[in-house]
Amino acid sequence: MGNNKQRIKKLCLLALLTAASMILSYVESVLPPVFAAVPGIKVGLPNIIVIFILYRMGVSSAATVSFIRIFLTSLLFGNPISLIYSVAGALLSLVVMILLKKADFLSVIGVSVAGGVFHNLGQILTAMLLLGTTAIGYYMIVLAVTGTLAGIFVGLCGAFLIKRC
């Protein structure tokens, strides 16, 4: 049936995109630290893929790929603790991106920036919860700035993909 063929096509495409986002995750892990004073700063390259899927294939596909990517990546390269942080960040980031896209007053770049900043925020909040200290709160300033810059870059890449692919 035509429907079956389309579903298989979509499945393969999502699988490929998941693999691609895992590669991006690995690539950004070997890049030199962006801002040495604050550890754990990431550029958020896998978000390029997530945002592409969000704008071209819908909410559920984006969420699925995002979480599967996180699960597999932490299985391969991380540990249970990093899994918790990644999930927390991705969850908050996704929810915000989905809502903002629905509200439809930001461009892809704006949504991407929000996604990046809230990803960091989710991780900081998790750290505060797990470690029982609010002392790390002021890191958010730096994380917000770098998250914005990274989000702009990621958004530009994502927009390019959305338009051309």
Added chain:
Amino acid sequence: MQKEKYIGRKITNDIVFIAVLLFFVFLIGMLFLTFGKAGNTVKVTVGQTVFGEYPLEQDRIVEIRTEHSLNLLVIESGRAFIREASCPDGICCDHHPIFRDGESIICLPNQVVVTVIAKAENEIDIVA
């Protein structure tokens, strides 16, 4: 075509949004930073339990040792830093020495948090 609208006019909205976002984060971050007295004690927690508290003014070396991790905390010249750690990335070791109330060095893999707090005079005692 529909695809053209993905960036377009909305960039001005983006800029406003980002500016507002950064402003709020800056505001909240500054609140964290300014509402603090000078720190005088280093508090170490491993996971959810307090490992120990040590005055900043006395030089000492603390081995934060658990069954599967080790972090070497050094308190020297009124500042605290981690010299060695068993964690795979060693980010905690690269951190600059801390001394202000609220500053902290965190070793996520080992769940170690070294933070500077301000204790009232009569509360300070040495936990070995």
